[in-house]
Amino acid sequence: RRRVATCRGGLSSAGEAFGIDTELLNTVSENSAGRLQTSDASDTIGEGTLADRVAMVEREIIVDALKRANGNTAAASRDLQTTGRILRYRIQQLGIDPKGFARTR
Structure with missing residues (x-):
């Protein structure tokens, strides 16, 4: 709390204080329009506990990375x-199977 309270300059400074990618933070801030959303704009997250909602968003981010990396966890982690x-x-x-995202040749 102290870091956020003492930061000057808005989201970028707060993001930098916590080691967050400020470009990503600003993009999310600009695109969210005050709501937390999944990548499907019509599917707003609004049910469950905070932990459940965070897990849903985290799961989607990881699944998207695994899709881009064809199931390769090393590439997804990079x-x-x-x-x-x-x-x-x-x-x-989160119970994700990375092998399910590998492309078959």
């Missing part, structure tokens, strides 16, 4: 700028 270990842990916690 895309998400996180470690493979953290991504594999979240994949396990």
Whole structure:
């Protein structure tokens, strides 16, 4: 709380204080229009606990990265700028099967 309260300059400064990608933060802020949404604009997240909602958004972000990486968790973790270990842990916690995103030749 203290970092956000003492930041000057809006979202970019707060994002920088917490090590958040400020470009992504500003894009999300501009696109959200005051609502938290999934990538499908008609499907607003509004049910369940905060933890449930965060998990839904996190799951969608990870699934999108796995689709772009054809199920390759190492490539997806680089895309998400996180470690493979953290991504594999979240994949396990969220019950995602990365093999389901591999393209067949």
